[in-house]
Amino acid sequence: MSATVDPAMVTGQIHFDSHVHTVTDQACRLVNALTPGHDGTRPVEPPPEGQRAQIVHDLLARPDYDPRVDESAADGMVTLAESLRVVFQAAASDDLDTAATTVNGLLREMGSVPQLDRARGGGWTLHFHGREPGLVVGWGAGIAAGLALAIGSDLAGRLGVCQAAPCDRVYVDTSKNAGRRFCSTRCQSRVKAAAHRARQR
Secondary structure, three states, X not given: OOEEOOHHHHHOOOOOOOHHHHHHHHXXXXXXXXXXXXXXXXXXXXXXXXXXXXXXXXXXXXXXXXXXXXXXXXXXXXXXXXXXXXXXHHHHOOOHHHHHXXXXXXXXXXXXXXXXXXXXXXXXXXXXXXXXXXXXHHHHHHHHHHXXXXXXXXXXXXXXXXXXXXXXXXXXXXXXXXXXXXXXHHHHHHHHHHHHHHHHO
16 A cells, blocks of 8 residues: 555645545554554453454455555554554654654655556556555555654644544544544543533533
């Protein structure tokens, strides 16, 4: 998998309506499914070794994409997800030094290389490929490039961690006013209900 640069990015008008959204959204899915913490109030543990391949396959699969995932690749995706969580947590707390340093490490590790590829429907599109074939390197290179484009712009504040304690699932804020605070409407409703009960008391 590779990240595509939206033509709007070269004008400085960067937005999450391109393939960058696809890879950052996939980063969220990996972090939320493969790293420990809380989803709402429910404790989350990473899938146990030996049972990860099917879970990772289901996270990545699309109607036009059916990845082959063995346990070694699945373990690599869990390790990748752990690094991605560091990026989201750092960006959400305005620690862009840590976010950028972590992303730079991923870019080097995955060997993210820009390349012009033929686009569907004609023309050329800038993608980022990994240093070698493989599931983890392919996805890691694209996701790292997508996060680098976000952190290197005014979109760094769009990478968030749910503020409905104890939930710590991550998200990309695509709202117009950059006002999102929760990973889901479920967590948003839980916080609103708790605030309402407090006012009633």
